[in-house]
Amino acid sequence: MSMVEINRSTGEKNADLLRSLYLDPMAASVEELGFHERVVFNIRGVRHEVLKSSLEKAPEGCLFAQLDQNHQNYDKIKDEFYFDRNPAIFVHIWDFLSSAEAEAHVPSNICPDAVLRELRFWKLKDPIL
Numbered sequence: 001m002s003m004v005e006i007n008r009s010t011g012e013k014n015a016d017l018l019r020s021l022y023l024d025p026m027a028a029s030v031e032e033l034g035f036h037e038r039v040v041f042n043i044r045g046v047r048h049e050v051l052k053s054s055l056e057k058a059p060e061g062c063l064f065a066q067l068d069q070n071h072q073n074y075d076k077i078k079d080e081f082y083f084d085r086n087p088a089i090f091v092h093i094w095d096f097l098s099s100a101e102a103e104a105h106v107p108s109n110i111c112p113d114a115v116l117r118e119l120r121f122w123k124l125k126d127p128i129l
Contacts, residue, residue, distance in 0.1 A: 039067075040080035046087035047080070054098050062123040064097065089118045097124060 039055050041048045058064035067074070073081045083090075089110060096104040096119070106115055119125070 040078075041090070042075075042078070042080045042082040043085050043087040043090040044083070046090075048087075048090060048094065050094065050098075058097060059124070062097075064122060085118060085121065086114065089115055093118050093122055093124070097122075 037052050038049045039052050041050065055064055055067070067081060069076070071081065073083055075082055089106070092104060092106045092110070092115065104115060104119070106112070
């Protein structure tokens with residue numbers, strides 16, 4: 001049983017592990033730390049953490065459903081997907097994806113054409129805006 005498993009079962013933090021991660025962030029794998037349930041999207045420098053279970057519900061054919069650690073946009077060192085897209089719109093794209101609605105609600109200061117471009121980039125169906 002590893003130190004991480006012992007600490008998870010007791011609920012205590014392991015100071016040595018935390019110190020080693022501070023000195024070497026790659027000292028423990030994502031699975032060992034229990035972060036494997038989240039996926040990180042770095043959208044033009046803005047980090048978005050989403051639940052892996054939500055990502056697995058993405059419609060077949062959309063870009064979200066095609067992502068894995070072999071994808072060209074996956075950064076193995078940072079354990080995140082980087083996309084040079086508009087971060088202000090990504091929030092609304094993710095809301096649209098994670099809702100059961102066929103509608104996308106975006107603030108009036110965001111151009112609907114820009115939202116449609118982003119939806120097409122992520123290979124999502126066009127919603128009612």
